[in-house]
Amino acid sequence: MTSEASRCGTIAVVGLPNVGKSTLVNRLVGEKVAITGPRPHTTRHAVRGVLNHGSAQLVFQDTPGVARHHSTPLHRIMQGSVQAALEDADIVVAMFSATDLTVEDQRWVERMQAGQGCIVAVLNKVDRIKPKTKLLPMLQQLGDWGDFTAVVPCSAASGANLDNVVLELVKHLPAGPWLFPPGQVTDAGLTFRIGEIIREKLMRRLHAEVPYGLLVEVEHLQQTKKGWRIHAVIWIEREQHKPIVIGKGGDVLKAIGSSARPEIRRLLEGDVHLELWVKVRESWSADENALKRFGFEVS
Numbered sequence: 001m002t003s004e005a006s007r008c009g010t011i012a013v014v015g016l017p018n019v020g021k022s023t024l025v026n027r028l029v030g031e032k033v034a035i036t037g038p039r040p041h042t043t044r045h046a047v048r049g050v051l052n053h054g055s056a057q058l059v060f061q062d063t064p065g066v067a068r069h070h071s072t073p074l075h076r077i078m079q080g081s082v083q084a085a086l087e088d089a090d091i092v093v094a095m096f097s098a099t100d101l102t103v104e105d106q107r108w109v110e111r112m113q114a115g116q117g118c119i120v121a122v123l124n125k126v127d128r129i130k131p132k133t134k135l136l137p138m139l140q141q142l143g144d145w146g147d148f149t150a151v152v153p154c155s156a157a158s159g160a161n162l163d164n165v166v167l168e169l170v171k172h173l174p175a176g177p178w179l180f181p182p183g184q185v186t187d188a189g190l191t192f193r194i195g196e197i198i199r200e201k202l203m204r205r206l207h208a209e210v211p212y213g214l215l216v217e218v219e220h221l222q223q224t225k226k227g228w229r230i231h232a233v234i235w236i237e238r239e240q241h242k243p244i245v246i247g248k249g250g251d252v253l254k255a256i257g258s259s260a261r262p263e264i265r266r267l268l269e270g271d272v273h274l275e276l277w278v279k280v281r282e283s284w285s286a287d288e289n290a291l292k293r294f295g296f297e298v299s
């Protein structure tokens, strides 16, 4: 790919929690690079996913949902990564959910758009809206709220109208050489991706009992003749959460392992032996030393 012919740019995907940012990035990239979930604040790190489209390379940066409160150091770090993604971006995808378009979105758009160049508004979850005529006032409302280059409705879950999202983004992509070789879908490492798959299963299973404060650290990943051996620690913030995460006779941990293993097997393309341990680090999300140790960028 010569730099004369090619185009490449970074696209920050930003919005309130739960609007479908990670689902969109996965769908566009064609592989699960970011975990998703029905609860807000699933994403904690800005994860990159790459889509090559003809001579264009679109580097999507999934981001944590814009928080209502910055209550803990972890939340502050998450919001810092949204800001950093906005500053790095050639294009911003401002994402909204058609099921839940509120004044909170409006306030956030007003704050976010100052100083940004090209912003494409994407109205997601249109599969949930019937009849489709209800979409028109929402699209108009978005147009009134922000100075957007375009406003595009879509469904990240079903894939509806995503080709138009891509076309709109490609139009505004700067000329330049590709950042990633063809075939590479993300810059996230294997241990991070495995940890995230396990965290997704934990969050989906335990969101009511242990809503926050779950963290997965892959301590050991080794390829042997029999397949991959993985040793991962599930960190929790309170001793009393331990029996909930482990379950009776370890049944919760076993279920987490069983649901994570097929995805990890696909990622590693081999058999997987997964060992999970639960450990307590009191209030780790409020402890800057713990956050540094767990790989968060504490400024």
Ligand SMILES: Nc1nc2c(ncn2[C@@H]2O[C@H](COP(=O)(O)OP(=O)(O)OP(=O)(O)O)[C@@H](O)[C@H]2O)c(=O)[nH]1
Residues within 6 Å of the ligand: 016, 017, 018, 019, 020, 021, 022, 023, 024, 035, 036, 037, 038, 039, 040, 041, 042, 043, 044, 063, 064, 065, 066, 124, 125, 126, 127, 128, 154, 155, 156, 157, 158
């Ligand atoms: N019906 C419908 N559901 C969707 C669509 N896109 C995402 N979802 C669902 O919405 C929920 C949130 O999706 P995520 O992709 O995790 O949302 P997010 O914006 O990344 O959330 P945070 O990381 O918490 O900020 C999940 O249950 C998804 O399955 C869509 O187009 N239609």
Ligand SMILES: [Mg+2]
Residues within 6 Å of the ligand: 021, 022, 023, 034, 035, 036, 042, 043, 062, 063, 064, 065
């Ligand atoms: Mg997300």
